Amino acid sequence: MFAYLVRRLALSLLTLVLITFIVYGLIRSMPGSPLTQDLGSLDPGKVMSEEDFQRVLKTYGLDKPWYESYGIWMKNILSGEFGRSFSRKREVSALIAERLGPTLLLSITSLLLTYLLSIPIGISAAARSGKLDERTVSTVLYILYSFPSFVAALFLQLFLAVRWGWLPLCYMTSDNYSELSWAGKAMDIFWHALMPVICFTYGSLAYYSRFIKSNMNEVVRQDYIRTAKAKGLGPVRVLVLHAFRNTMIPFVTQLGLMLPALFSGAIIIEQIFVWPGMGGLFFDAVRERDYPTIMGLTLMFSVLTLLGQLLADVLYAVADPRVRLENK
Template sequence: MSTYVIRRIIYMLLTLLGASMLIFFLYALTPGDYVDNNMNMTEQRKAELREIYGLNKPLVERYTAWLGNVLEGDFGYSLQHQKPIMTLFNHYIWNSFLLAAVSTFLTWFIAVVAGVLCAYKSQSIFDKSVTIFIFAAMSIPSFFIGLFFIKLFAVDAGILPPGGMITTGSNAEGWDYVLEVAEHMVLPVLIVTLLGTGSLTRYFRSHMLEAMKQDYVRTARAKGLKERVVLYRHALRNAMLPAITLIGFELPTLFGGSIVIEKIFNWPGIGQLYMQSFTMRDYPLLMGFTMLLAILTVIGTFISDLLYRLADPRVRL
């Protein structure tokens, strides 16, 4: 086990090194930058800013300096916001994490329950109804259903706020602040959960159908165990094994934000910040955020591999 962990850590470091090179040179070689994007500056002022920010140095020198700062936990300096990138991350990323964490929990909970019931009642009216609903939800673009729900629940009914994280001008504190944020989260969480549940439900349904055909399920039923115990303790436990692979990809999702949803509901998350940085060509922030996602992806994959080994002793690393 220790040999496997050491070997995987070495692979992770090599992967991140390759990712850092790809990320840096991709943005560095893109025509134009934040200085060029500002049309109100004179050429002399632009040259001064390039000198200050080090944009006129050779690419290899800039990459070495940037990588060294990343290894020290410094992802650079945002040219647009004039703040350290880690300061911006700490301000925005937890808003995205809050939204994504609640949505992910609800998505997995609903998908597991619905997938098990659809597999148990395969080809029934319930299974077909859930399937139709799932494909209908998956086929609707997120921006359309988001705007439709805003009109339905915020504009027409007036029972939910149309967007934002808190009410404009609010000075709520303590539990009042928590309740206000929770109220503003209802619509975006509902949209993200609705769009994410479909594919995951079909995933669990197909693996549950396969698991229920195995000999150990027939043996458990022959022993006289309750159907609930057979489904959730025997069949679902084995059907969950392939889903462990998906857990590794949830980690960057939790911190990566949702650009479309955050934009529609004006949620102050990292996804909207990322989109604004594209418009302003704030490449240091874009590089820092993309590198952070690469680190989270590698760590998430490593965790899923370890969880798979713990969940299934038959696996030999």
């Protein structure tokens, strides 16, 4: 196990360097630059001198080839410096820390709801396979899985917020948030987070419910399940204690891959609901050509993804003792 983890960590570090190198090259190749923001704010009648132009280039680190700038960025990262945001004039690490909480609120809530709901739905669908209610549920899940979350977000806003006025349209809090009690603040955030959480959850819920049902349908055909039924065990006990335990092995490995997917999905959903999370920060950074912020967020998303893949392998070995990671 230890030797495998060392190999995987070494490979993950190499992959991380490659990802950041490619992304840095791509963002430096995009049309526009941080200078676009500065020059756009100048008086149309004022002409920037060559000296001022070179000074601004040096300020943003644009006076060097992109691969040299990448080396400087990597050196700063290794010393614990994420750099300073071009557009917001603040440390990137402070910006990420400020936006992390709202994104975690949506992501972790969605993760918990997905696992709490998909397990009973999947088991129930497997137990009633072929029946009308099971086919209806499967059809609904299939439709939900194929329905884009950003389209669902717009429909939810249109009906639940604009037409019926049941939920707030956007933002994380109301205008009078500071005047509310602690319970009122909690409820205010709850009502504002409801639509974003629904958009985060329904696609994953549909996928994992179908995933459990599909695996359960394969497991129930195994000989040990027929043996358990022949011994007189009830259908609920056979499904939950025998079939589902073996279905959990591939299901558990998905846990390590789900959280990075939720973070990446936050970019669009948070933008639609004007949620003050990392998705909106990433979108604004790309629009403003804020290279340090883009790279800081890319680094964090990449680390989460690589750690998620490593966690998936480890969980698989823990769930199934027959697996030996050293042989992979």
